[in-house]
Amino acid sequence: MMNIKKSTHSEWSSRLAFILAATGSAVGLGNIWKFPYITGENGGGAFVFVYLLCVLLIGIPIMIAEVMLGRRGHRNPIETMELLTEEAGADKNWHYLGWMGVIAGLLILSYYSVIAGWASAYVVKAFTGSFFDANAVAIKTVFDDFVASPVRLIFWHSIFMLATMMIVVRGVNNGLEKAVQYLMPSLFVLMFLLVAYAMKMDSYYQGLHFLLFPDFSKLTGSSILTAMGHAFFTLSLGMGAIMVYGSYLPKNISIAKTALLIAGADTLVALMAGIVIFPIVFSNNLHPDSGPGLIFQTLPIAFGSMTGGWLMGILFFVMLVIAALTSSISLIEPAVAWLVENRGFSRVKACVWSGSLTWLLGLGTVFSFNVWSNVKLFDRTIFQLLDYLTANLMLPIGGFCIAVFAGWIMKRQHSEQELNMATELDYIRWKVLISYVAPCAVFFVFLHVIGIF
Numbered sequence: 001m002m003n004i005k006k007s008t009h010s011e012w013s014s015r016l017a018f019i020l021a022a023t024g025s026a027v028g029l030g031n032i033w034k035f036p037y038i039t040g041e042n043g044g045g046a047f048v049f050v051y052l053l054c055v056l057l058i059g060i061p062i063m064i065a066e067v068m069l070g071r072r073g074h075r076n077p078i079e080t081m082e083l084l085t086e087e088a089g090a091d092k093n094w095h096y097l098g099w100m101g102v103i104a105g106l107l108i109l110s111y112y113s114v115i116a117g118w119a120s121a122y123v124v125k126a127f128t129g130s131f132f133d134a135n136a137v138a139i140k141t142v143f144d145d146f147v148a149s150p151v152r153l154i155f156w157h158s159i160f161m162l163a164t165m166m167i168v169v170r171g172v173n174n175g176l177e178k179a180v181q182y183l184m185p186s187l188f189v190l191m192f193l194l195v196a197y198a199m200k201m202d203s204y205y206q207g208l209h210f211l212l213f214p215d216f217s218k219l220t221g222s223s224i225l226t227a228m229g230h231a232f233f234t235l236s237l238g239m240g241a242i243m244v245y246g247s248y249l250p251k252n253i254s255i256a257k258t259a260l261l262i263a264g265a266d267t268l269v270a271l272m273a274g275i276v277i278f279p280i281v282f283s284n285n286l287h288p289d290s291g292p293g294l295i296f297q298t299l300p301i302a303f304g305s306m307t308g309g310w311l312m313g314i315l316f317f318v319m320l321v322i323a324a325l326t327s328s329i330s331l332i333e334p335a336v337a338w339l340v341e342n343r344g345f346s347r348v349k350a351c352v353w354s355g356s357l358t359w360l361l362g363l364g365t366v367f368s369f370n371v372w373s374n375v376k377l378f379d380r381t382i383f384q385l386l387d388y389l390t391a392n393l394m395l396p397i398g399g400f401c402i403a404v405f406a407g408w409i410m411k412r413q414h415s416e417q418e419l420n421m422a423t424e425l426d427y428i429r430w431k432v433l434i435s436y437v438a439p440c441a442v443f444f445v446f447l448h449v450i451g452i453f
């Protein structure tokens with residue numbers, strides 16, 4: 001039997017608290033900012049189809065596995081992997097998985113915070129009426145001018161990192177639970193209102209067609225990889241974030257049902273964002289492949305022209321910032337938890353160190369939109385490189401290892417006991433997905449991208 005060291009780890013107050021926090025981690029810039037622009041860049045429907053397939057066959061089983069590993073280990077990802085490796089009598093090297101997760105989290109947060117900074121700046125722009133009656137050209141100019149200024153980007157990036165640190169210092173289940181409780185439902189309501197607005201536009205069906213009608217001739221190896229990487233990114237999988245949240249989960253809660261609920265909510269928000277944005281793109285003769293600025297160049301047009309748009313604009317960007325905050329917390333928590341539990345840092349010191357490092361890294365992304373926009377490595381700017389490295393490589397590799405660990409290394413009796421599914425059949429379904437389907441799918445996508453398959 002495993003020897004459970006006395007742990008200082010706390011627990012969520014209820015199942016709802018966990019669902020809210022994990023949904024808070026999943027729903028963020030990935031759904032509202034990234035999903036529409038990568039869908040636009042990768043041709044629409046067929047890309048969305050692959051993404052949905054990946055969520056279903058790879059994302060959900062891996063989410064169940066990550067929560068399970070976290071709850072069984074009851075520690076930060078690095079120590080959880082150490083402990084579970086010992087329990088399974090497996091090779092020590094498995095704990096590097098925890099390490100890769102900590103590093104991936106900080107790398108993602110470095111650019112995530114810069115984009116969340118844009119959203120914060122747009123709260124002020126919405127408030128001061130910058131979008132009022134503005135046309136698409138004027139709104140694009142506002143955006144281009146903004147990202148051309150390193151000083152302004154650094155300012156907002158710093159504000160966002162500070163806010164993240166201030167929340168993380170207080171611990172994951174102090175305050176965070178309450179914030180998410182109100183945020184999630186409000187975000188849904190606002191998205192529904194925007195969808196209602198989009199439905200009245202002439203180009204609504206053109207937008208819907210672009211988003212949902214799959215034209216498989218537009219699918220390339222790299223867009224398949226991007227779709228798979230995004231399934232990991234949007235569900236916060238592959239780096240231990242959900243593992244950390246799972247580690248605070250009380251023992252008597254059904255992991256599988258909870259994971260389905262979280263993945264469902266996350267997918268819904270992304271699809272709603274797409275339904276809102278593409279009609280605006282087409283009715284204003286904009287291009288779906290405008291890149292990371294897409295939502296900042298489209299949504300303000302809607303806010304500038306609709307009744308009540310001033311207030312809607314402010315509310316929307318405020319909620320986007322809060323949604324980003326509840327995600328960014330989960331990106332840095334693995335590093336902080338490890339420094340505190342393993343290196344004896346105080347929580348404050350751990351936050352200051354990991355936060356400063358991330359802030360510094362973020363400058364690379366800031367400059368890649370202006371002064372270093374021509375600095376390219378492998379044909380990519382620093383921002384694009386970081387995004388590719390983390391979302392398309394590190395997260396799927398991390399997820400692959402988690403699947404192999406949960407499916408092949410961990411003893412069956414342990415996973416069965418931990419998951420405690422309603423029926424034996426449910427367990428077997430998951431076991432097949434996690435042992436065969438998910439790892440093989442990731443593997444074949446990689447082979448496909450390097451041209452072997």
Ligand code: TRP
Pocket residue numbers: 025026027028029030031108232233234235236237238239241327328330331395
């Ligand atoms: N899922 C979040 C989003 O969609 C981003 C995120 C938070 C994340 N934690 C993560 C991505 C952990 C990968 C891993 O915005």
